[in-house]
Amino acid sequence: MTDGLRGRTALVTGSTGGIGLAVAEALAAAGAGLLLHGLASTAEAAPVVAGLAARHGVPVRYHPAELARPAEIAAMLAAAGEVDILVNNAAARHFAPVEAMPPEAWDEDVAVNLSAAFHLIRLTLPGMRRRGWGRIVNMASIYGLIGARDRIGYVTTKTALIGLTRAVALETAESGITCNALCPGSTLTPNIDGRIRAAMAAEGTDRATAEARFLAGKQPTGRFVEAAAIAAMVAMLCGPAGRDITGAVLPLDGGWSAA
Numbered sequence: 280m281t282d283g284l285r286g287r288t289a290l291v292t293g294s295t296g297g298i299g300l301a302v303a304e305a306l307a308a309a310g311a312g313l314l315l316h317g318l319a320s321t322a323e324a325a326p327v328v329a330g331l332a333a334r335h336g337v338p339v340r341y342h343p344a345e346l347a348r349p350a351e352i353a354a355m356l357a358a359a360g361e362v363d364i365l366v367n368n369a370a371a372r373h374f375a376p377v378e379a380m381p382p383e384a385w386d387e388d389v390a391v392n393l394s395a396a397f398h399l400i401r402l403t404l405p406g407m408r409r410r411g412w413g414r415i416v417n418m419a420s421i422y423g424l425i426g427a428r429d430r431i432g433y434v435t436t437k438t439a440l441i442g443l444t445r446a447v448a449l450e451t452a453e454s455g456i457t458c459n460a461l462c463p464g465s466t467l468t469p470n471i472d473g474r475i476r477a478a479m480a481a482e483g484t485d486r487a488t489a490e491a492r493f494l495a496g497k498q499p500t501g502r503f504v505e506a507a508a509i510a511a512m513v514a515m516l517c518g519p520a521g522r523d524i525t526g527a528v529l530p531l532d533g534g535w536s537a538a
Contacts, residue, residue: 282309282310283309283310283518283519284306284309284310284311284364284514284517284518285309285310285311286310287310287311287312287363287364287517288311288312288313288314288359288360288361288362288363288364289303289306289311289312289313289314289362289363289364289365289366289517290313290314290316290356290359290362290364290365290366290399290403291303291306291313291314291315291316291366291368292316292346292366292367292368292369292395292399293316293317293368293369293370294313294315294316294317294366294368295315295316295317295319295323295324295327295341296317296327296468296469297466297468297469297470297506298368298418298463298466298468298506298509298510299317299366299368299369300327300506301506301507301509301510302366302368302509302510302513302514303315303331304331304334304335304507304510305507305510305511305513305514306364306366306510306513306514306517307331307334307335307337307339308335308514309514309517309518310335310337311337311363311364311517312337312338312339313331313337313338313339313340314340314341314342314355314359314362315327315328315331315339315340315341315342316341316342316343316344316355316369317341317343317369318343318345319343320343321341321343324341324343325341327341328340328341340358340359342355342358342359346369346390346391346395347371347386347387347390347391347394347395349394349398352395352398352399352402353398353402356399356402356403361406361410362403362406362407363407363410363412363413363414364413364414364415364416364517365399365400365403365413365414365415365416366415366416366418366513367395367396367399367400367415367416367417367418367440368418369391369395370391370392370418370420370433371387371388371390371391371392371432372388372430372432372433373385373387373388373430373432373433374429374430375429375430375431376428376429376431377431380431380432384432385431385432387432388432388433388435388436389432389435389436392432392433392436392437392440393436393439393440393443396417396440396443397443400415400443400447400458403415404447404451404456407451407454407455407456408451408454408456410455411454411455412455412456413451413454413455413456413457414456414457414516414517414521415444415447415456415457415458415459416458416459416460416461416513416516416517417440417441417443417444417458417459417460417461418460418461418463419437419438419440419441419444419460419461419462419528420433420437420462420463421462421463421464421465421497421530421532421535421536422434422437422438423437423438423440423441423460423462423528424438424441424462424528424530424532424536425535425536437462440460441460441462441528444458444459444460444526444528445526445528448525448526448527449526451525452525452526456525457516457521457522457524457525458525458526459516459521459524459525459526459527459528459529460527460528460529461509461512461513461529461531462528462529462530462531462532462536463504463509463530463531463532464497464498464504464530464531464532464533464535465493465494465497465498465503465504466503466504466505466506466509467503467505467506468506471493471503474493475489475490475493476489478492478493490503497533497535498532498533498534498535499533499534499535499537499538500533500534501533502533504531504532504533508531509531512529512531
């Protein structure tokens with residue numbers, strides 16, 4: 280990958296593993312310095328930080344923060360300095376029908392999935408405007424495009440995140456800043472891998488069968504969306520080819536939203 284983002288700094292939330300780490304890897308490969316974020320301790324995140332820095336030769340820092348707390352978001356950004364690229368990737372999700380959803384679970388979904396993105400955008404936009412350049416990518420979901428049972432908080436917040444994306448894109452359209460949303464389908468994250476392993480143990484099935492059952496009724500391709508492919512799309516949106524893409528809502532779902 281080219282170093283078209285050399286000299287830029289990217290903040291990727293939820294980036295010590297899964298899709299967030301893949302995004303950080305792709306942005307670093309394009310030359311961007313990184314501020315990683317997560318809930319792990321600094322010591323726990325140290326191998327990830329060191330690995331990215333060694334592989335790509337870019338500055339990499341880590342800042343833990345609870346995104347449900349606006350004061351911690353503000354502290355993280357104060358420590359970050361200038362942020363040119365913001366990827367709102369971190370997410371919370373709880374599974375329950377509406378009437379059984381604990382109010383505190385709903386509040387966490389709203390705080391982490393939606394309000395945190397608002398606060399991060401609100402606090403990084405002034406610097407982007409001063410520099411006349413910025414890239415914001417909101418990681419929505421297939422569940423921002425379709426409904427689903429037993430995940431009211433996740434469906435609601437990911438749908439709202441698309442609205443936030445469109446509003447920010449219009450407000451920044453003439454400023455050199457873009458704002459887009461990606462809507463991945465099922466990706467083999469550590470969380471989903473754990474669920475598949477649990478199903479294999481509970482049902483006595485092999486890996487291929489467990490994955491097929493998990494994907495049934497989802498993406499028509501019959502395979503998981505690769506985190507690296509999502510990351511490549513983020514890097515493209517942040518690079519020169521993404522200059523005029525703003526307010527877009529891009530599904531990466533193996534045809535799920537078209538089915």
